[in-house]
Amino acid sequence: MKFRLTVFSCVLAMAMCLMAQDKNKSVVVVNIKGVERVPVSVETTGGSAAADAFNASLKRNLAISGYFELRASGGAVRITGNPGAVVSAAGVGPNKMTVKTNKAFADAKAARMAAREFVDAIVNVQTGAKGFACERIVFADRKGKDNGELYTCYPDGYDIRQLTQDRHAVVGPRWAPNKEDIYYTGFLQKTPLVYRIAASTGKRELLASFKGLATGAAIAPDGKRCAIILSFQGNPELYVFDMSAKMINRMTRTQRASEASPCWNKTGTKIVYVSDETRQPQIYLLDVATKKSTRLTRTGSQNTNPDWGPDGRIVYASKRGGQNVLVVMDPAKGEASARVVTAPGAWEHPSWAADGRHVVAESNGAIYIVDTDPKVVEAKERPIQLFRNAGHWMNPSWCR
Secondary structure, three states: OOOOOEEOOOOOOOOHHHHHHOOOEEEEEEEEEEEEEEEEEEEEEOOOOHHHHHHHHHHHHHOOOOEEEEOOOOHHHHHHHEEOOEEEEEEEEEEEEEEOOHHHHHHEEHHHHHHHHHHHHHHOOOOOOOOOOOOEEEEEEEOOOEEEEEEEEEEOOOEEEEEEOOOEEEEEEEEEOOOEEEEEEEEEEOOOEEEEOOOOOOOOEEEOOOOOOOOEEOOOOOOOOEEEEEEOOOOOOOEEEEEOEEEEEOOOOOOOOOOOEEEEOOOOOOOOEEEEEOOEEEEEEEEOOOOOEEEEEOOOOOOEEEEEEOOOOOOEEEEOOOOOEEEEEEOOOOHHHOEEEOEEEEEEEEEOOOOOOOEEEEEEEEEEEOOOOHHHHHHHOOOOOOOOOOOOEEEEEOOO
């Protein structure tokens, strides 16, 4: 059966304020262990493979968004209708907030994509926040000591797609700003080199032929420069590579240290990276124009895997008391602003979502979505596992 689904909303930004002024018309917010969430009920019909796929993805994406509490019926936000003609409604009268759907989809895969678009629209209308349901996650599956492959999927855990079939180790995949290209370190030629692969086609090419190792590639927001770790002049150092001019600019000179994991800020003027200059991995901040570096972290015996979020905060893995936690820090305020957002464990490789609230990270061979909202952290809610497929899943990176 073929359904029709198009996302549109008929809501003004000020509707939230108007609704809050009238208790009889407002969206009811529930408190769950101190965490405020809007009750939402999905009261849609199913019966076909496409309809059932739409409903399953709809519920999953609402649940992982962090803003809603699923109910069987009678939610403050009610989602009703047949997949292909679904309405999300909250409130009454002139302040009623609605999101409707009307776009064609004929199979389960297209139905899930329609549901993701619908949830992102609901999140935006109800909260003003940016949804992340449509933004893919890339990650690796380590199949052996020197054997791994790249995969992508959506945050709901559906539609997993294998990108490589090389039977060689892969590490550190990251999205380019165009949301299509993925840069990663591969061992196809035994030595680590950086490759670019297209997420939609699987077409791949070597970034450049460098002597020695090349790893940790991170593309600047302008899409023209690449922060990269190279060893052709000795120990691994941080460089900026102009991909059009094929020119490199050395950023660090630490003769007895190694650098790793560079990441740009949103203006492309600064790079956060890891160095073991103090004999333990710590996080540093580099001004690209002046090449001046400042040490950011001192708490924790190892601080690694930094990722710079859309709101300017950095998330990273920190080893404390023999275990790893994820920490969020505002680099402008330094470690005084650092806040642990997970229970102690084996957390590594965090990557921000587009909403600046959630991160994806690995722990013990599985991938999780972590809500960094202070109330959620205080309530000690468990992170949500992306999927439960067999494998050793690692190195996730969220497209945004």
